[in-house]
Amino acid sequence: MQPYAAVFLAAIAVQMDKFIVSARKYRPQNFNTVVGQAHITTTLKNAIRNQQLAHAFLFCGPRGVGKTTCARILAKTINCENQTKEGEACNVCNSCVSFNEGTSMNIHELDAASNNSVDDIRSLVEQVRFAPQAGKYKVYIVDEVHMLSASAFNAFLKTLEEPPPYAIFILATTEKHKILPTILSRCQIFDFKRITNNDTVGHLQEIADKEEIHAEKAALQVIAQKSEGCMRDSLSILDKIVSFTNGQVTYQNTLEHLNILDHDYFFKLLEAQLNEDMATAMLLFDEINRKGFEGDLVLGGFAEFIRNLLVCKNEKAAALLDVVEGLQSKYIETAKAVHPAFMVGALNILNEAEINYKMARNKKLHVELTLIKLTFLQQAIDLSFDNQTASLVKKKRVSGPVAYKATPLQSLQILAPETPAPLPAAKLHIEPPLPAQPPQPAVTRTAPEPVFNPSNESLGNSAFSSTAVAVAPKQPKTAAPGAKRSLLQSLREKQGNAKAEEVKECISLDDSCLKDALKEYTELLKGQPSKNPHVTAFNIARQRVVDFQNFTLTVSTTIEKKFIEQEKMNLLEFLHRKFQNNSIRFTIELEDAPSTATQTAAPLNTREKYQRLVEQYPLIKELKDRLKLELDY
Incomplete structure (x- = not known):
């Protein structure tokens, strides 16, 4: 049995050695097979066909969108011996075959992430001096060029600006803003864009057909959404799911493998919240939590779900939906049954909860409180909704403080002490006669039972003989001389003593x-x-x-x-x-004073003095000429 086992293990090892990941196996070999970058490939093919190639290219864009692939295709195509009319490589000539096998001497690739020093760039510049032995061009592909140091960039400037006619540089980077402007000005820049979900799904379907893999379109759409426009990531995800499902890629096992929350949970959560069924919402979250989904994933996914509903409120904007095919109609129908006020309020609550999620100690309770708020959000909207005008009622804001209004009550003192107190000694006090007051209506009040006090006999019992007591209106009190007056009394006296002054008319100014x-x-x-x-x-x-x-x-x-x-x-x-x-x-x-500065004549130099003398005395010049004198001015 041992020989058979050895043969079996050797066969498995051979099969494992032959396996190549889809990202490398199905790497485009010409411009027509590049996915989602038609604006780049068309420009490069026309430049090759018209022989208008630049000496330096800069390919920039997100990861996994085909920058290095297009650089290799360009390098292979410009050295092809039998180019097609469309500007494509033939893949048959010696140059194309050597390139496909990785033995071409005209193409040099440098990883700037690991070779970013000045010495690496100097060695590259030294290689540029040698002309190609076969083919037209020597192509230098520098990947992740933004990782070069500043000194390496400076050492590369002169060669990049004026290379030999047979040298072409192709620089690739994901961070264009980190490259020096002096490098950017010397290159022809091509901006790669993210690959759309439709292009990604179409390319994945072609690969699935070639590999005889049964893949549902909904599953491929989920993979495209997860890759976020990166073709290399989508191919890697497809390889993992194929290994996980043994060649049967379905929607459910794709969600399970990628740990993505199904949209059905969000539809059920929304239905429970609209019906104000808190128990159902809490049980749904508990089921989601037991499946291993974290709370921030639930909050983020539900916020995206509400956003999609809000977008679907207008069917014209339904094209903005990035959901699996077949769910658009369900989103549109659900959006019609939900009020926009609920969706906007839910987005605010979810956004605040997602921001504060990391600071929460009990994260499960934090998510549950958010779901409780959403469950009773409809009640808050109903309270603020006016059924008569069919519009939301805004709360009135008070710009300033509101005065507290109160009616003053007149105190009533009952002269019925429980314990008799001795009266103070009587003093004779003659008050000045009060001015005549208009008669005021008397207010009758029921007096309490009189209390007999012998000391009050001199006052007489007439005050207590009647059950009705007449209370006269209160007169303003006047402060006794020498007594301390309050601030209010002082202001009243000033107001009473104030005299009205006559307002005089203004005199015109002339x-x-x-x-x-x-x-x-x-x-x-x-x-x-x-x-x-x-x-x-x-x-x-x-x-x-x-x-x-x-x-x-x-x-x-x-x-x-x-x-x-x-x-x-x-x-x-x-x-x-x-x-x-x-x-x-x-x-x-x-006042601006007139300028009194007098212009003073500048002093004359020796030449000007000589000219003045010659003008006055011409014989001086004649003497100079006869004696052949040379004047040193």
Whole structure:
């Protein structure tokens, strides 16, 4: 049995050695097989066909969208000996065969992530000096070029700008913003975009057909959504699921393998919340939690579900849905039964819960509280919804404090002490006669039972003989002389003593009145010896009325302006009283003095002095010529 076991293990090892992942096995070999980058491949094919190739290319974009693949196809195509009319490689000639086998000497790949020093770039530059032995071009592919150091970039600049005619550089990066602008300006830039879900699903279906794999379209759509536009990730996920399901890729086992929460749970949660069935919602979450799904995944997935419903509220926007085929109609029908106010409120609650999820100690309780809020959200909307106007009622906001209104109550003192107290000694006090008051209606109140007190016999029993007591209106109390008065009494006395003053009419401001007022003010200043400079400044200043409440004073020097500014407030107070107008204002202007600088003649140099002498005395020049003199200016 041992020989058979050895043969079996050897066969398994051979099969394992032959296995190649789909991302490498189905890597595009020409431009037509590149998925989702038609704007790039069309441009490159036209450039090859018209022989308008640039000396440096920069391929930038997300991971797994075909940057390195397109660089290799371009390198193979430009060295192909029998190019097609469409600008594609033939894959038959010696150059194409050597490239496909990985033995071509005209193509050099450098991983800048691990070879990012100056020495690596210098060795690359030294290789550029040698012309290709076979083929037209030597192509240098530098992957992850943003990982190069600044000194390596600088060492690469000159060669990248002016390479030999047979050298072509193709740079690939996922982070374009990290590359120096001097490198960007020397390259022809191509921006790769994320591959759409439809293109990804179509490519996965082709591979499944070639590999004889039974794959549901819904499962392929889930894989495309999970890969987020990266073809390499989608092929890796497909390989894992095929190994997991033994070649049967279905929607359910794809959800199970990728740990994705099914949309049916979200539809059930929404139904329970609309029906205000808290028990069903809590049981659904418990079932989801027992399957191994974390709370943040539930919150994020439910928020995305509500967002899709809100988008489906208008059927024109249903194209924005990124869901499995067949669920669009279910989303649209559900969106019609849910009020937009509920969806917007639910999104706010879910967003806040997802932000605070990491800080929560009991994460399961945090999610359960969120579901409870969503369950009773419909009640809050119903309370704020006006059935008559069919609109939401907004709460009124109070911009300022509201005064507390209360009716003052008159205190009633009952003269019925339980324990008799001795009366103070009687004092004779004669009050001045009060002014006559208009008769006030008496208020009758029922008096309590009289209490007999012998000390009150002198007062008589007439006050207690009747069951009805007349309470006279209260008179304002006057403070006794020498007693301390309250602030309220002082204000009342001032208000009573205030006399109404007659409002006088404002006097209009004109040149003559202003001149007289200023003259009167300067006369007042003359009485103060220290104000003599101010008086001189006011006498020299020229006044000009701008309008009925503004005028200007023009002075010729800065010192005069300062003197007037010192008296500005006093002058304004005087003018306000003079013209009975508190809105009078004036400005001080400084007169532009004419320039007194005289132009002085510049001194003459030796040459100019000689020219002046020659103009006055021509014989000097004749003497110079005859003697053949050379003047040193």
